[in-house]
Amino acid sequence: MRALQIAATGMSAQQxxxxxxxxxLANMSTTGYNARRAEFADLFYQQQTRPGTLSSSDGTxxxxxxQLGLGxxxxxxxxxxxQGTLSRxxxxLDLAIDGYGYLEVTMPSGVSGYTRDGGLKRSADGEIVTSDGYTVVPGITIPTDASSVAINNDGEVYAYFTNQVQPQLLGQLTLAGFTNEKGLQAIGSNLFIETEASGPPQVSTPGADGLGTVRQGYLEESSVDAVREITELIKAQRGYEMNAKVITAADEMLGATVQIR
Incomplete structure (x- = not known):
């Protein structure tokens, strides 16, 4: 009986x-996290009688x-x-990207990673890095005697010193955009890497070429809507239970068939 296999695919989908x-829900407090959604497609169909064929009885x-679906x-x-809410x-070195784009970082393997987590830190050498210690491109070092750091909306990083009136420009942060953001591969630690599906990164300064700007002193909160997720969880649970009932019903029908003498 195909119903058993079909219902099993339904239970697997709801799982x-x-x-x-x-x-x-686990990442509802993760900086810069975007919610995911599971998408499904129906399986092949067994064509017992194709639409448009001629009836053998009268030729109509x-x-x-x-057409019987398989799950x-x-x-x-x-x-x-x-975009999640920007929290002050x-x-x-807390940066939020207001709009489209990703910060580029260099991982230990030399591969570029991309993130919207702007909770940046200063390494022992004064370099601006991520929480995992990955260098933020283009590799800006803050002098040890700098009294404070300012980053404007265009990504320019300035250092202030106690014995100087004018700040010193340390470098320019850049943002990367992709033709297909959904094609990026998530690798954990709030990082993505490019794939053939995402296309190559298009790097420019914040505020240019359709990219967003950076906001110093802010972090982007997770975009997860807890109420929506709980609603989806209830729907998934009900869907799982209904498929389980189909399996129970199909099993009882098979049992009745076996008992026929």
Whole structure:
């Protein structure tokens, strides 16, 4: 009986949906996190009678036919691209991207990573790095005797010194954009890497070429809507239970068939 296999694919799909929801809820306090959504597609169909074929009895055309579906499969887990609320922190190296774009960082392997987590730090050498110690491109070093740091909306980094009136320009932060943001590969630690699906990065200064600006002293909160996720969780639970009932019903029907003498 195909119903058993079909319902099993439905239960597996709802389980995948719950796993995505649980990851969203686990990251509802993660800086710069965008919620994910599980997407599904129906499986192949068995064409017992194709639409448009001629009836063998009287030669008329069959308008609909008999097409039996074989269940559901996961199609994608896509990122819901929406900016989270900008929360004021007051930190000199806390940056929020107001709009489109990613900060570029250099990982230990030499590969470029991209992130919207602007909770930056200063390394032992004074270099601006991420919380994991990855250098933020283009590699700006803050002098040890700098009394404070200012970063304007265009990404220019200035250092102030106690014995100088005018600040010193240390460098220019850049942002990277992608033709298909959803094609980026998430690797954890709030980092993404480019893929063939995302296309190459288009790097420019903040505020140029459609990129957003940077806001010093702010961090972007997670875009997860807890109420929506709980609603989706209830729907997934109900869907799982209904598919389980189909399996129970199909099993009882098979049992009745076996008992026929």
């Amino acid at each position: 995948t949906r719950v796993e995505v929801i649980s990851n969203n 055309m069959i308008p609909a036919g008999v 559901v499969r996961p199609a994608a887990v896509s990122v819901q691209l929406s 922190t007051g930190g000199d």
